[in-house]
Each structure stands twice: as structure tokens, then as C-alpha cells.
Amino acid sequence: MPRPENPIKEAVRDMRTAFATLQDGPEHPGRLLVKRGLSPDAACRDFALAHAAVPARPRSASEPAVLYRQPEGPDLLLGLYGCERRLRGWLPGLEAGGWPSAVAKLQPIAPRPAPLDQEKWKRVALSRLPFPKITPRDAGPYVTMGFVIAGQGGADLALSAHRMLVLDDTRLGISMLASRALRALGQAAWAEGRDLPISINIGVSPAVAVASATATAHLPQRFDKLTLAGALAGQAVAVAPGLAGAACLPDSEFVLHGRLSAQTCDETIGDRPAGVTMPEFLGYDGHAGAVLQVVEVTAITQRPGAVLQATLGPGREQSAILGLGGALAQALALPPDTPLRDLRYAPAGGGMLLLYAALAPGATARCDLGALTRHLMAVMPFTKTVIYVDEDVDLTCDEDVLWALTTRCTLARAVGMIEDLAPLRMDPSQTEAWVEATGHAPARCWIDATVPPGLENAAQRSF
Template structure:
């Protein structure tokens, strides 16, 4: 059995073919016509759309991950519900990458200029790679990368990420950048490395795919590439730095403009290779794609965060697209005794402490569909009195991309609190219910 590639997944999709547009207009067209929350106010799955970028031979693919059910169907090993037992089984099924002789990318193109790299808005600092899966050592992660010229990229690495730690140890670090990587590898890349405790993300990707992920040796650098990618860049972090032109870089996953960064590490690109008739995959910044990828991986990461009795209360986890797949977490709780009514505070505090992007947790009973906003808000309306069932913790680090946590929010009332809502039925009142 072979792990599903992006090309395989494309064969299962109903692609929308659009007219040719300049590369700097494609993202705006997708946002208006196809994107869902939080790029627009439309709650809808996104179709997979292929654009022809004028002046480029390689088409652009957007929206591929914009439908959670579609992505789930590509990952046979993904648990239906995220629980202690289901993620333990996932770890047991992890598969070592399969080393192959040659990658699918055998055609070498002239330079980065051959790629139809997008600008999401006219305010962007420049054209950004947004779906390049960076692989170096055991690090596997997606970063925004600004195209500086035909052979150089500036990369933003969030502090605490595995790739940045490798770079700080070795200023000349070989990397591969895999565009159009297998879906299982892309979802696994968003898992928390700290939670995995040394388990390789590519091994987890193999478990999600139900088959090992194929890797091959690079042609110009001592680095592995994901063999079934559409486009592969090889290069190295060389110790030099560059600035993103201010005032803004590109829209973040929540829909707000990100700040331009100074002193970003530079990747010197030594090869750009493609497979036959490749597609260039991107995301537009705000939009459902990132929310789906981050949310699926985030639910697994939270489930992997504990194994004790508190964690065994968790019946399922789901990150809402409205929170960008990171800030708003819905948790179904299956209580077994009246004591469980009092344990949600400890569960919430531990989640906030281990997953710093989580801002709001809503606890529900198992009969509530966590993926249905109307059902979720029905539970909040009928099973919570917010005066007593809404709880806040202070003294957490602020998230720069969330305006409400800025110091000047509401006249200086921005803050670093984290909040949970208990929308569960008290155990004494639910004994006559049957939660399936």
C-alpha cells in the first residue's frame, strides 16, 4: 500500500477550473468567490480550485484542505474521535519513512522565478511561499517564506519551534522545502513536537496515511525530500538575515495582517525541481484551509497531552474554524461520577498551559456535535449560566496575532486571560439521559 499523494487526492476532487489571472490577483479572487470562515463571513467548505497564473507554466492550487470531511477521507489512520485510547493506537501504528531511489521531482527549473508565488493582498511585504513543508533533520513544519530574489527566501520561524532550535545549533543548515506534499505529512507537520516526545512526525504521517511516507535524497544538499511532492526546493540556511518590508507582512490565519519581521534567517536555494505537469499549492492566509490543517493536528496534540483519569474524561476534541483552528477548542466530556463535575477546571488549566494558542474552551456533553456551531451554541445557551459557568485564568503570555490581547485593547483592558465555559449537564441531572 502507498501513502496518498497530493496528486492522488486531486484525482478524488472535483476541481474548479478558473480563467487565467495575474498571480497577484488570484488570492483575492479565491477569497471573494470560494473562501469560508475566517476569510469571509460564509460558513462553507472550500472547493479545490486550480488557477492559471498568467506568465507562468505552472498552475496554482487553492482550497484543497478547505473541507474537513474531504481531508479526513484522505487519512485512513486518523481517529474518528480524539481520545487517549485512539491517539495511543495511532502511535502504535506509526511507520518509518520508506526510502526510495528517486523523487517524483525530476525536472529542474531555472529558479524561484518559475513559480507563481502569490501575494494575498496589495499590503503584503512581497510574494510568500505559504505551503512549503520544510524538512531538516527531524524537523517538519510549514513557515511563511518571503521571496527575496531568484535564489533566496526569508523564513519566519516561531520561537520554540524545532526548526529554529536546529538552526541555532548549526547556522548552515541544509533544508528541503516540499510544495504539494502528501496530505498526511502536511497534517502531521502541525503536531506539537513537545507533545510527541521525540516521535518523528514522518512516522505519525505514516500512521495517518496507513502506509509509510516515501523519502529520497536531495540532489544538491545532504537532506531528505518528500518523494511524492509536486515541487521541491533544496537549499540551506546560511546564517545571513533579511528584513520583511514594513508595515505588514501578509494576513495571518485569523484574518488580521501580521507584523513585518526584521532579521529573518535567509535560505539560499540551490535547486528547484518539479514532477511532470506540477501544481503550485498555496493558502491565502485567512481561510478555512489552515483552520482545518491546524485543527485536525491540534486535536491530536491535545489528546496526546495526558493519559491520566482527567484526560480519560475527554470523549472528543474539535478546534473551530472561527478560531483559526487554534484559539477555540470544543471538548466533549463523558462523566462517570459527581466528582467529575469538579475536574473540568484542572483539565482546562492543563490544556491552556500546554497549548499556548488555545484561548477559549467550551466543554459539552457527548450528545452535542462539536463540529456543528448551532448545536454547540445550543449547549452553551441551555446548559450553561455564564455568570457561574464561565471561568477565566490570568497571567498567560499574549498572542501577538490576537488584537484583543494587545495592551491598548479597549482602553488598556487587553489581557492574557484564558477562559473556559462549562456547558455540561451536572452529573446528578444526567443520569436519566443516554449519551451515545
Template sequence: MTGLRSLLPDLLVHSAPLPVDRIGADFAARFAGVPATSSACAEPAVLYPVTGSDIPVLLGMYGCEERVRGWLPGGAADLVERAVAPEHVVDPPCQQAKSQLSALPVLRTTPRDAGPYITMGVVHAHDPETGESALSVHRMLVLSADRLAIWMVPGRQLLAMHRRLGRLPVSVNIGAPPAAMVASALSSAVLPDGVGKLDVAGALAGAPLTVADGISQPVRVLASAEIVLEGYLSDEVADEGAGVSLPEFLGYDGDTRSGLPVLTVTAVTTRRDPVYQAVIGPGREQSVILGLAGALSVALCGDPALADLHFPAAGGGMLTLFASVRPNSDLASAARRIFDRHRFVKLIVFTDTDVDIRCAEDVWWAVTTRANLGADCTTFDGYQPLAMDPSQAPGWRPGGTGRTFIDATSAHPVRRSFA
């Protein structure tokens, strides 16, 4: 086995080909966990043969946090210090065959979606003037045989680069190595000047990532990806149209957008036997990816109060943070620093280090026995609402845009009683 298949010895293969528009629903019904369903379970990796296509669809690869951690031997303690520049190669696996955008089994997750969306394409771009590079994942709606509409959240590095340069060559790497996928979700603000996400991905992987030159654009491509799209962003824009964008990572439908930049595809290359990797929208995979990257981003800020960090799937890997802290830490100051630097964090639960923050029952046991919420729950006001959180939408109960932390640590005078 090669490519992503080599990472998945327990890969499940669906027994018969399915139409592309039924694959997402089948995975959601049979395998998906929180927040897609009420099942608190890790998701298996499943390969779906596709009716009328030679390229199967891979779902669930990132649906188990323990499995993903096993692919990333590099820890967070000295991640930036171990960052290593990617290695350039010729004849990369991702360019073994040529293809077309129309040949890819792009999923339409629900009948409500505005259309088929590419959901696991790691976009890479480079600014030749500053040397800055962007690495990030965005939803991309297929508009035609060679055009995609790409949604970039305001403030993202790729959008700023596009606005600065105008025409921007990019590569879209589908089935990228896990270290690149997790690094793509890191906060750029926590990285020092001169250190890019691909450099950090090398530290996560324990070896430099490999890159190659594009065949149609002056871009870098991830050499070990399953499928690579090359193209460019210009001043052309398009609307996503009617319906919803696709179910967002928290399990709710997303809003369609207007005036999105258009990515014009100029080449599609693949491995000889590629898989098309996707996520179903509200599933566990995005929560695991975002959660691992979020914990790294918070850890890279170097707060001495924090002993360990975990973003659970129930918060989409972004909104809720469980943090074990060292004794006698100033929790209010630590919480304020996190909320100010990481704008998607809505709730923090602080625990002692004897609590397993990767076990939700253990965390809520600590909340139950080591906190009285009337005194141990603190909310900071003055933050902007988060668009993906329905409880912060206009019309919800007043006061829904604050940021809150719970002190579920044992009080110092009685700490010995809580062993």
C-alpha cells in the same frame, strides 16, 4: 491523474488564466469561508491557470475538514504506537523535472503584502548529531531568484535546530501529502523521544510516507510532493520590509519582521506536471490543518476526561477548543492542563457527549441551555498574551490575556432531564 490532483475528483478549474496577483482575491471573493469571509461554508478546491506560467495554482484543498479527514484513515487513539518510519525511494516523482524559483507562481495575497510569499511549503531538516528532525510550515518571502526570508515563531523546533547548528540544509516541500501537512502542525512536545513527525504521518496515512535524497544538499525530500526546493539556512538575515507580512489565519493583517534567517535555494525540482499549492492567508485551510493537528496534540496528552475534541475555524484552528467530556470529570483541572500544555488555546467550551462538537449551532445551544455564564465561566490569569489575537494586544480592555473555559455540561443531579 497523479499527485494532489488524484485526491480531488471534484477539483474546479478556473475558466481562464489570471495574473498571479489576482488569484488570491478571486478565491477570497468567490469561494472562501470563515474566517476569510462571513460565509460558514466549506471551501472547494480550485485550480487556477496562471498568465505567463505553465504551473497552475491550487487553492482550497484543505478548506473542507470532512474531505481532509477522508485522506487520513489513522485515528488518534494509538497514533504514536502505530508510527512508522518513512520508506526511502529512488527516482521520486518530485524530481522528474528541474525548475527555478522564479518559475513558480508565488502569490501576493493582497496589495498590502510586503511581497510574494510561499505559504504551503513543508520544511524538513535533520540534525546529524542527535538524529532529531524538524517538519513544519512557515511563511517565506521571496527576496530574489535564489533567496527566501523565513519567519519561524520563537520556540519552534526548526529555529532551535538552526541556532544550534548554524548552517542547516533544508528541503521545502510544496504540495506535500496531506498526512505530512497535518503532522507538520503537531506539537513536537507531545511526541516521545525517537518518534518524529514523519513517523506519525505514516500512521495518519495508514502507510509509510516515502522520502528521497536531495540532489544538491544532504537533505531528505518528500518523494510525492509536487515541487521541492533544496537549500540551506546560514547566518545571513534579511528584513521583510514595508507593508504587512500577509493576512494571518485569523483574518487580520500580520506584522512584518526584521532580521529573519535567509534560506538560500540551491535546487528546484518538480513533477512533470506540477501544481503550485498555496493558501490565501486568512482562509479556512490553515484553520482546518491547525485544528486537526491541535486536536491530535491534545489527545496525545492522554487526558481521561476528554471524549472528543474539535478546533473550529472561527478560532483559526488554534484559539478556540470544543471538547466533549466524560461524566463527572474535573473540568477545571482538565482546562488548566490544556492551557498549560497548549499555549495557543484561549477558550474551551466543555459539552456533554450528546452534543455534536463539530456543529457550532449545537455547541452554542449547549452554552445557551446548559450554562449560566456568571457561574459556569472560569478564567485563569497569569498567561502570556498571544500576538496573533487583537483582543490581547496592548491598549485593549484590561484583563485580556487570561484563559477561559465554559462549562456547558448538564449538572449531575438533573442530567436525566437533559437527554
């Protein structure tokens, strides 16, 4: 299927190298901007109004990287990974083409032991870092691009991104879904009466960011997330012993070393109302449900001249990371005889809910799309809608998928519904309030927007 060639195919070992590719040369219109005079909170508002794209704002575009200079302390970086094509181009281990063929030759590359040659802060003071409030309604400042590592590697390794509320200079409140490997490791440690050593890595490489968004339970046995990141990067990821007992990534801009404790806290600060969190990946305000676990930060280390990477929550950046990670997880979990030729999680679904899938010619005549859809939803459980199209449809072009949806099916007849999966509560249309207002129970679906067998000549493009 049509797909632009990856623009960058070079060694990108860390976030700093990726950022440097945008700085090379005299001008990079729309890709790199530098702004001054804006606090971290004001920077988020500026980025949302001027640069953020769907689903954060009704803007169909990639996001630029914007470096917000701060008068004191580290600068704040938003949007670096806010372009699917740019982000995938920083994964030199991936071949060009559709996802199934691109991952066919991926082989694990074990992490490279390295020293933690970062500067250690004299004291822990989270307030010295420019963590922003994403909106004035937030419970407080949040760590939004913190990648948590627990364990040392292999089967006991957890690598995942979480939103973390800054409670004070030494404590964070971390949000974890019940299904996360990190929570399982934490519960095992608490059952033994101890805290779980972790590291929180901020400013990680593109390969680590994408690998973290895959589904651990469905990775092939030969991979864990760090060996997968090495495969994507085409080189080993540097891993060092952390100061709290967990492995860490010394090529990160900052590392927060600490312990995941059994203590809990509400997602609120001071006299603010409970229940309000930063915006979620679909573009709506989040709603705090379960209490947060408390992280005790015992040490902070950084690279010289480190910048703090953050993201809005919704928008192209979060969608690109989640979408590429989801497509990678799906491709790795496909059987060898798969009829799928390519996949893409669309930004309109926050990189998780809406999946485009290109099928081989004639696949619908020999493939049970309902069963295939259930398989895809089992691998990435946040998948809500799958749109099947032909190979000549460019999945990177949302208008092209909409064209196929409009001209290659009768939508009212082409939808298959799945009603026995759990609703996705982050999606407003799957909440109890929506059920009461509409009278329709939550469901998921797939759409067959492919040309029926034998009618290919009637549906050829003119150009």
C-alpha cells in the same frame, strides 16, 4: 458523540492522489472548480471573495479546491485542504469516532527510503513559480504551503510549515517562532559556523500536512513527525536524500533545496513600508516583528506536470490543517484515564485559539476543569478558550456548541479564568492597545457548558 463517517478511506500517498479523488466522476459540485484567466495575485483575490470561509470571510462553509490555470508554467491550486471532513477522510490510518479513541491504535510507520526521481531545473528561478501576493498590502509574493525539513529523521528531525517571502530568484526570507525546532537546529548550526541544510516541500500529502501541525515537544517518544504521518496515511512516507544535504519528500509536487543561513532581512521589498506581512490565520493583516532568516535556494526539482499548492493564510484550509493537527497532538498527549471523549479546534479560532471538548457523563463532578484546561494549553500554547460540553453535542456543528453554551450554563457563572499565561499577540484582543482601550488585562478561559450531575433527565433532547 455524533460525527459523520469519513467519506474516503483509501490509500492517499500524496497531494496528487487526494486531488484525483475530487476529479473522479462526472461532477463534484462545490468541491472542485477550474478557473482560467487569473494571475496568481488575482486568483487569491477571487478565492477570498468567492470561496474563502471564516475566519477569512464571514461565510460558514467548507472551501472547494480551485485550480487556477496559468498560461505559462505550473498551475496554482487553492483550497484543496479547505474542508475538515474531507481532509480527515484522507487520513486512512485514523479510525472513525472521537480523537482519543481514534489515536489509541496509531502506531508509528517508519519512512520508506526512496530515490529523488524528480526533474531538476537547469537553474534556480523562483520567479517561474506562481507564488502569489495574498493581498496588495503584502511585502511581496509568499510561499504559503512550504513544509520545511531539516535533519534526516528521528530526534534531529524538524518538519514544519512557515511563511516565506520571495526576495529574488534564489533567496527567501523565512519567519520562525522562537519555539520552533527548526530555529533551534539553525542556531546550533550557526554556532558551528555553518548553514543548516533544508528542503522546502510544496504540495505534500494530507498526512504530512496534518502531522506537521502537531507539537513536537509533546509527541510520545515512539513518534517523530514523519513516523506520525506514516501512521495517519496507513503507509510509509517516501523520503529521499535532498540535493542540499537534508531529507526531502519526493512525492511532493516541488522541492526547493537549500540552506538556512545566519543572514537576516526585513520583511519588506524595495521601498515598501516595513512591518506589513500576509494575513495571519485569524483573518487579520499580519505585522512583521522580528527580522526574517534568509534561505539560499540552491536547486529546484519537480514532479512531471506539477501544480503549485498555496493557501490564503486565514480561512478554512489553514484552519482545517491547524485544527486537525492540534486535536491530534492533544489526543496523543492525554493520559489513559482522560475524561475527554472528543476534541475539535474550531475554525472561528483559526484552528488554534478555540477548542471544543466533549466530556464523559459525570466528568465535571470528578474532574478539575481548571487543571485539565492548563494541561491542554500547555500542549497547544495558542489555545485561548476551551468550551466543555456533553457527549451528545456534535463538535463538528458550531451551532450545536452554541446551543449548549446558551441552554446548559449561565455563562456569567460558568467561566473559569486563567491570568498567568502569556498573551497571544496575534489576537487583537490580547494586545496592549486593547488593554489600554478596555482596562482589562489579557486572559484565557474555560467554560463549563455541561449538564450538572443529577439533572440529565431535565436536559434530554426531544429528538
